[in-house]
Amino acid sequence: MKMVFGIVLALSVSPAAAETLVERGAYLVNSVMVCHNCHTPRGPQGLDMSRALSGGQTFDEPAFKVTGSNITPDKDTGIGNWTDAELKHLLASGIRPNGTKVAPIMPTEFYTVLTARDLDALAAYLRSVPAVRHETPAPEYKIPLKPETPTYAGKQAAEAELADKLARGRYLLTIAHCLECHTPEGPSAVHDFAAASGKGGRTFKGPWGESISPNITPDPVAGLGQWSDDEIKRAITQGIARDGHKLKPPMAYAGYATMTAQDLDAIVAFLRTLPPRG
Structure with a gap:
């Protein structure tokens, strides 16, 4: 009876429940949210994964000139001195620990929907990647930044909602910030x-x-x-x-x-x- 119960119990556990926070964070960073696209150096042959997440390309826009930050746990040039709470607050609000606001090229307005577990997972994974010393230029803001509220963003999602296919699709579309690039x-x-x-x-x-x-x-x-x-x-x-x-x-x-x-x-x-x- 115990063996039968054990089998039934194992079958009833979803794959997500067995996934560790670091594994979930790796999936989000490397796949859905494609953080490397901005935060990993890019050369003629593409992304330089030997310096993954150590600071990426520069965006010179009418409103700002910024470079993708170093988000490895390097203590001098990365996020090594940030607390988990500070990192999660940055992701959901766009506010750095020093109180300054990141440029809107960082799609934190879309990340307002991130579930509590996914925020924990992102923090856990970023703590686990190799620290790379790489200082990026300070941001330059040319005009005052205007806040935006993207479609489908603004409210934190609950983990239970993601069992519904359309709700899951809306969540993924949002944290992948598809509408950032596909909206004029x-x-x-x-x-x-x-x-x-x-x-x-x-x-x-x-x-x-x-x-x-x-x-x-x-x-x-x-x-x-x-x-x-x-x-x-x-x-x-x-x-x-x-x-x-x-x-x-x-x-x-x-x-x-x-x-x-x-x-x-x-x-x-x-x-x-x-x-x-x-």
């Missing part, structure tokens, strides 16, 4: 979330040349309305469009390729529910 900006570098969330049209320049974010709403002409689920997942994980042409960075296809099938299914299902934007 209006005056003063502020996203037009109210009228154009997911419409695409932002231009990104880098070693890849120039790329323009596509429309990811279900609009049948301008967006993904005619795409199959598999075509959308192929675009996310392989960078191949419906017509077969290769998509450009900065979309982090290699990171998204390691997402679970459950999470990819949830994201695609939720994308189908976005208001169409032609």
Whole structure:
């Protein structure tokens, strides 16, 4: 009887329940949230993973010039002297321990939805990565930063909500900050979330040349309305469009390729529910 009960109990435990905080944090950092895209140095051959998360590319925008910070546990140039509470507060609010606000290229407005467990997981994983000494330039703010409230963000999610497929897709779409890149900006570098969330049209320049974010709403002409689920997942994980042409960075296809099938299914299902934007 005990053996039978033990088997039944083991089958009733979800994979997530057996996942450690560090494992969950690794999945979030390396896959869903693709933190390497901004926080790991990038050279002609791509990301330099020998210096992973030690400070990345520079963003020279009309409103600011900032470089992705060193988020390894180095005590002098990274987050080694931060407490877990300070790190989690930064993620959910954009406020550093010294009270200053990070530039909006760091999508902390989207991270307001992070569950308490995922915040713990991110802190645990970032403590576990190798410390790399690498000082990044101080940020330069050219104009006052305007606060934004992205679509679907603003309220912390509860772990129990993620059992629902659409709620899980909304959560993943948000912490992956898809709408940050796929929503056009209006005056003063502020996203037009109210009228154009997911419409695409932002231009990104880098070693890849120039790329323009596509429309990811279900609009049948301008967006993904005619795409199959598999075509959308192929675009996310392989960078191949419906017509077969290769998509450009900065979309982090290699990171998204390691997402679970459950999470990819949830994201695609939720994308189908976005208001169409032609």
